Amino acid sequence: DIQMTQSPSSLSASVGDRVTITCRASQSISSYLNWYQQKPGKAPKLLIYAASSLQSGVPSRFSGSGSGTDFTLTISSLQPEDFATYYCQQSYSTLITFGPGTKVDIK
Amino acid sequence: EVQLVESGGGLVQPGGSLRLSCAASGFTVSSNYMSWVRQAPGKGLEWVSVIYSGGSTYYADSVKGRFTISRDNSKNTLYLQMNSLRAEDTAVYYCARAVAMVRGVIRYDAFDIWGQGTMVTVSS
Numbered sequence: 713d714i715q716m717t718q719s720p721s722s723l724s725a726s727v728g729d730r731v732t733i734t735c736r737a738s739q740s741i742s743s744y745l746n747w748y749q750q751k752p753g754k755a756p757k758l759l760i761y762a763a764s765s766l767q768s769g770v771p772s773r774f775s776g777s778g779s780g781t782d783f784t785l786t787i788s789s790l791q792p793e794d795f796a797t798y799y800c801q802q803s804y805s806t807l808i809t810f811g812p813g814t815k816v817d818i819k
Numbered sequence: 820e821v822q823l824v825e826s827g828g829g830l831v832q833p834g835g836s837l838r839l840s841c842a843a844s845g846f847t848v849s850s851n852y853m854s855w856v857r858q859a860p861g862k863g864l865e866w867v868s869v870i871y872s873g874g875s876t877y878y879a880d881s882v883k884g885r886f887t888i889s890r891d892n893s894k895n896t897l898y899l900q901m902n903s904l905r906a907e908d909t910a911v912y913y914c915a916r917a918v919a920m921v922r923g924v925i926r927y928d929a930f931d932i933w934g935q936g937t938m939v940t941v942s943s
């Protein structure tokens with residue numbers, strides 16, 4: 713199975729900050745990497761697919777980059793509604809795996 | 820409106836069985852690949868199972884041999900039959916639709932529609 717790791721596991725930031733979250737795969741997954749946002753008690757929401765493509769309706773302050781094994785999710789200017797947990801997910805293998813998540817909270 | 824609505828969760832004793840349902844509207848379940856994803860209390864997301872449009876199925880090692888994913892095309896509904904349940908199966912179970920996003924000539928799949936989740940508690 714492909715293992716996914718994320719760093720950091722949590723971070724504290726202020727509104728307006730630039731935030732970067734890293735995701736690493738245990739083997740090359742090309743660009744088969746998606747990012748999701750989840751708020752407490754809610755289902756995950758797709759933000760980025762294919763490593764760098766913005767899902768329709770998602771604000772442009774979210775961006776993704778990377779390929780192979782190393783990927784990044786960037787929030788250019790953190791907004792109050794962005795405080796949540798973020799997960800990466802690989803769709804390269806039929807055995808799908810998620811990263812452990814990065815919780816972004818208020819500093 | 821495109822949506823997924825899960826049902827069937829509840830309290831079950833260890834070793835027991837439960838069947839989850841996920842009713843789809845606004846799209847055809849058999850035209851997409853569909854998955855179940857779970858989340859134990861206070862933990863991250865764990866993929867459980869997938870059924871492809873052609874009918875192929877795959878499972879996480881943690882549930883293989885105990886859980887069965889299926890669909891009823893006439894009811895446009897996805898199911899997860901869970902047998903031999905363990906305490907560690909306690910979680911919110913989500914069904915999710917995978918949509919194919921084509922960039923250039925390559926197809927990428929991502930979960931774009933999720934249900935609201937149904938809680939399964941395995942306890943004596």
